[in-house]
Amino acid sequence: MFTVPAMRFVGYRRLSVTTEQSTQWWRDAVIYQVYPRSFADADGDGVGDLPGITARLDHLAGLGVDAVWLSPFYPSPQADAGYDVANYRDVDPLFGRLADFDALVARAHALGIRVIVDLVPNHTSDEHPWFQAALAAGPGSPERDRYCFRDEPNDWESIFGGSAWTQVEDGQWYLHLFDVRQPDLNWNNPEVRAEFVEILRFWLDRGVDGFRVDVSHGLIKTWEPSDKVDAPPPAIPDGPEPMWDQDGVHEIYRSWRKVVDSYPGERILVAEAWVDPIERMARYVRPDEMHQAFNFAYLLASWSADAIREVVDSSLAVCQAVGAPTTWVLSNHDVVRHTSRFGYADGTLPRNGIAAADPQPDEALGLRRGRAASMLMLALPGAAYVYQGEEFGLPEHSTLPDDVRQDPTWVRSGHTVVGRDGCRVPIPWAAGGPSYGFGPDSRSWLPQPPAWDRYALDRQRGVEGSTYELYRAALRLRREYALGAGTLTWWPEAGPDAVAFRNGGVVVVANLGAEPVALPAGARVLLASGDLDVDGRVPTDTAVWALV
Known part of the structure; x- marks a missing residue:
């Protein structure tokens, strides 16, 4: 198997980030997601923090990523792991201070790594001063108009289970499409819109290179013409539900694009838009809106050559139609890690967690497929996201004890939906050490499984x-052969059970079938996710990059 000694990666990297750069770097970037509470713990309280991230940035530089995306680190009661924001202009003491954030950005930029932060505009925490003022001010007040208060609820349900409405003491109801402690903002209110422009500027002024926009498809809700919400929502033929993917969101992002474009250095906006069909995703990345949108259709595709080819074709087509890059992703903090998703021989693709009593994935099968899937993804034209620990081949913690679960989905579903804790367990850095090197001692906010020693x-x-060395080699070769900026041409000669294509001078073959697949005559292997057979063919669940 192709590998490169560690020393050969030192110093090959791109130029340091400067405000003068304007390269549309985001079109083919590899962006690494850090879930702060589970990445590295510097102070030993069992929860990851910003100094811990800063101390590990050399790892990301050595890996070869272009940017890091930080999940929320803002002051929060942590009802939904920080996605319930109480103050958008500070750092939660759990994670450090603003000075720690500034130090992180400075170090990342010195290493040539850009920094993207999570922005949560659909809802705030119930401890946000605005919501506390709304409760105190009463019905009909300007304070209440910042949120979605109504005299009567309708039948909308929370993503986390149960009703999306909660009644307050004076009888009104407020909307929370997620947890009861995450009241939805009213984006028809000009004050809300103005506030978030200032929040954007606050972080841009501190040097951030972009924003991943949480629930970007949910800001605008379509209420009944009479504004009576005790009736069922109106039918929208061939369109989205009234709380999701409404046309009005695009006006908001056009205004935000003007803000980020006013700053030097190609700052970007990234949409988390769970929309269907995929054609609607492309609406978020039109030239005057966002720069990237997560490709959830690709993330959800089964381990099937037909399914993957179909979603790759449709993804490239819809994004090219609006002049945007396609953004590929396999894992994140909201879904079962792909090395475990692909570990079911019967094609099961669990999305909402795996419990200890559930059928367990085949760890070896999942890792073999996961490595092949990662190589396939990283060879596709466009940008790519890597979730922390993915470069270690880390699986889901699929036997997590129920009594330690913290995801609000687990509680609000009446303990019927396992939730996302299994993909959020602190990652292992050092075998045999306390908390596998996550922190200075054994404390870890979620327990780590013993099997993770071998993944450290x-x-x-x-x-x-x-x-790990496979990822390093793949990212180096991806850059060397400009695969992210390339063009895909299918290579059908590999057969129906292979996902095979040419990208520039590189032939990519991922064999998802049972029979070995021959490489083109004269092919020189650059990288393989597993050993080839004795005849130099690509075995099942293996991917190869080769020059012809």
């Missing part, structure tokens, strides 16, 4: 064939 970074660094 120090067990993989410099080891030929390890998943």
Whole structure:
């Protein structure tokens, strides 16, 4: 298997980030998601923090990523792991201080890594001063108009289970499409719109390179013409539900695009838009709106050559139609890690967690497929996202004890939906150490499974064939052969059970079938996710990059 000694990666990287750069870097970037509470714990309280991230930035530089995306670190009661924001202009003491954030940005930029932060505009925490003022001011007040208060609820349901409405003491009801402690803002209110423009500017002024916009498809709601919400929502033929993907969201993002474009250095907006069909996703990345949108259709595709080819074709087509790059992703903090999703021989694709009593994924099968899937993704034209620990081949913690679960989905579903804790467990850095090197002692806000010892970074660094070295080699070759900026041409000669294509001078073959697949005559293998057979063919659940 192709591998490169660690020293050869030092110093190859791009130029340091400067405000003068204007390269549309985001079109083919590899962006690494950090879930702060689970990445690295510097102070030993069992929760990851900003100094811990800063201390590990050399790892990301050595891996070869272009940017880091930080999930929320703002002051929050942590009812939904920080996605319930109480103050959009500060750092929660759990994670550090604003000075720690500034130090992180400075170090990242010195290493040539851009910094993207999470922005949560659909809802605030119930402890946000605005919501507390709304409760105190009463019905009909300007304070209440910042949120979605109504005299009667309708039948909308929360994403986390149960009703999306909660009644307050004076009898009115407020909307929360997520947890009861996450009241939805009213984006028809000009004060809300003005406030978020100032929030954007606050972080842009501190040097951030962009924003991942949480629930970007949910800001505008379509109420009944009479504004009576005790009736069922109106039918929208061939259109989205009235709380999702309404046309009015695009006006908001056009205004935000003007803000980020007014800053030097190609700052970007990234849409988390769970929309269907995929053609609607492309609306978020039109030239005057966002720069990227997560490709959830690709993330949800089954381990099937037909399914993957179809979603790749449709994704490239809809994004090219609006002049946008396609953005590929396999794992994040909201879904079962792909090495475990692909570990079911019967094609099961669990989305909402795996409980200890559930059928368990085949760990070896999942890792083999997961490595092949990662190589396939990283060879596609466009940008790509890597979730922390993915470069270690980390699986889901699928036997997490129920009594430690913290995801609000688990509670609000009446303990019927496992939730997302299994993909959020602190990642392992050092085998045999306390908390696997996550922190200075054994404390960890979610327990780590014993099997993770073999996934620790120090067990993989410099080891030929390890998943970590596979990722490093893939990111180096991706840059060397400009795969992210390339063009895909299918190579059907590989057969119906292979996802095979040419991207520039590189042939990519991922074999999802049972029979080995031959490479083109004269092919020189650059990288493989697993060993080829004795005849030099690509075995099942294996991907290869080759020059012809």
